[in-house]
Amino acid sequence: MIRELIIYPGVDKSGFRERFTYIKLKAGETVSIVGPTGSGKTALITDIELLAQEDTYTKRRITINGQVPSDEIRYNPAMKPIVMITQNTKCFADLTTEEFLRIHARARKISDHGVIKDTIDLANTFTGEKIKKDTRVTVLSGGQTRSLLIADAILIGAAPIILLDEIENAGIFKQEVVRLIHNAGKMVIFVTHDPVIALLTKTRIIMENGAVKNILYQNEPEIRAARNLLELDRKIGNVREELRAGKAITFDFLSVNFA
Amino acid sequence: MKLVVIAGPPSAGKTTLTRQIVKRFKDEMIIAFLKIDVVKAYEDIELKKEFGILTKKIYSGDLCPDHAGVMVLGDAVEWAEENGADLLIVESAGLCLRCSPYLNQGLGVIVLSSISGIHAPEKMGAMVSLADIAVITKIDLVSQAEREVMIQKIKEVHTKIILMETNALQGNSLHRLYKLIQDSPEIDGKNLILKGNPPLGTCTICIGRKEIGWRHHFGVVQKLDGPVAEYLYRGE
Structure with a gap:
């Protein structure tokens, strides 16, 4: 059982110590990491993913339930309590989707054969163009790849901690993914530039020059701002899907969506 | 003297890994480095310039580079020992992947890139199956799922191999490798033999x-x- 994860400070890009004592994240908590590009957001979740022990260039240290994770937990995928969805929109493995998932299920020691089909089905709820089980992963589009990797993380990775790196960039149905993950009771950490995602999380870590600069907690006006943005985001989504489907925007559409 | 033999395909990150090992140990050990290559290699010049360590290179020319390695390794051990080296790092040419240049003493390290192809571990045979340690590089370029698929493939070729993943440019997560090098016993230069049969x-x-x-x-x-x-x- 994962109760908490603690991040101990490392150094920023200039080699100066980060100015926090520790950051404690609890099971079920949602966190976003924000800041300009190059500010160290991905490095921070990579530290969490690798369960860094001062052996990454940021020199941070991570504990789980107050303990230094064992080698087995750090290096054996079957024991790893963390899944990470990176920004990659490409797979290099020359395997079909089914083979890829099957080997990954083996790595994570999952014996349920139904999981392969379930994963592909779930991925297909996030993406427009459907993925088939015998499609090679090398030819999947960027959005299909990320959809597959997200579904894989949820069902095959099936870990209590989920790290998502800029999920909004994939052209996938973001709200679906966010809702699904929110309902799973997991610790979820988003690296994001998306205001909706950032405002929906309880804790916000602000990055600058490779270091944690500040930590903020969701307040009342932010909850309201998030609600308004969600509505706006849904409208943008509706327009996007119309355009993607090759349709033109009509007065009817306008009056329904922007009345 | 300790010995580390590093093998793996071209562009896997052998030299980048070597650079991290040198950076880690240069202040506590005298390091000697041998690069075996076929036509052209700059690693020795770069490492000497950057860290001031002892370096040598050998071009195998028409000869199979792993065979050339076998031919010259005895001399290299003598050269390193005469110069008081505490650690000899040998980097293979990384061309033909048929041989394994690992020895019965010291550490054999296979370097594989995350993007080198999913079937590479199976195809490479002895270079993977006779190694002590596999270092998977460039992990920042692929998804976590794909890294784990790669690890699984390597484990299926060599169940006992010690696996580690790194972004060698930054030197992430190499502490275990450093520990293994530190703990590896001194070699007996008179009794070095190849671990596997070379198809020479x-x-x-x-x-x-x-x-x-x-x-x-x-x-x-x-x-x-x-x-x-x-x-x-x-x-x-």
């Missing part, structure tokens, strides 16, 4: 021969259809 039979006698077809060659030959090396062919 064809190389030495084929030097300079441009003709194709087994009739033009001597020694152990192979026909397209038929068993390998069942007989010695001595020409007409």
Whole structure:
């Protein structure tokens, strides 16, 4: 059982110590990491993913339930309590989707054969163009790849901690993914530039020059701002899907969506 | 003296890994570095310039580079020992992936990139299956799922291998490797032998021969259809 994860400070890009004592994240908590590009957001979740022990260039240290994770937990995928969805929109493995998932299920020691089909089905709820089980992963589009990797993380990775790196960039149905993950009771950490995602999380870590600069907690006006943005985001989504489907925007559409 | 032999395909990150090892140990050990390559190599010059360590390189030219490595390794151990080295790092050419340059002493490290292809571990045979440690590089370029698929593939070739993943440019997560190097026993330079059988039979006698077809060659030959090396062919 994962109760908490603690991040101990490392150094920023200039080699100066980060100015926090520790950051404690609890099971079920949602966190976003924000800041300009190059500010160290991905490095921070990579530290969490690798369960860094001062052996990454940021020199941070991570504990789980107050303990230094064992080698087995750090290096054996079957024991790893963390899944990470990176920004990659490409797979290099020359395997079909089914083979890829099957080997990954083996790595994570999952014996349920139904999981392969379930994963592909779930991925297909996030993406427009459907993925088939015998499609090679090398030819999947960027959005299909990320959809597959997200579904894989949820069902095959099936870990209590989920790290998502800029999920909004994939052209996938973001709200679906966010809702699904929110309902799973997991610790979820988003690296994001998306205001909706950032405002929906309880804790916000602000990055600058490779270091944690500040930590903020969701307040009342932010909850309201998030609600308004969600509505706006849904409208943008509706327009996007119309355009993607090759349709033109009509007065009817306008009056329904922007009345 | 400790010994680390680093092998792996071109562009896997062997030299980048070497650079991290040198950076880690340069203040506490005298390090000697041998690069074996075929036509051109700059690693020795770069490492010498950057860290001021002892370096040497050998071009194998027409000879199979792993065979050249076997030929010169005895001299290299003597050279490193004469110069008081505490650690000798040997980097293979990383071309033909048929041989394994690992020895019965010291550490054998295979370096594989995350993007080198999912079947690479199986195809490379002894270079993977006789290594002590596999270092997977460039992990920042692929998804976590794909990294784990790669690890699984390597484990299925070599169940006991010690696996580590890194972004060698930044030197992430290499502490275990450093610990293994620190803990590895001193070698006995007089009793070094290869761990695996090198398929060298064809190389030495084929030097300079441009003709194709087994009739033009001597020694152990192979026909397209038929068993390998069942007989010695001595020409007409």
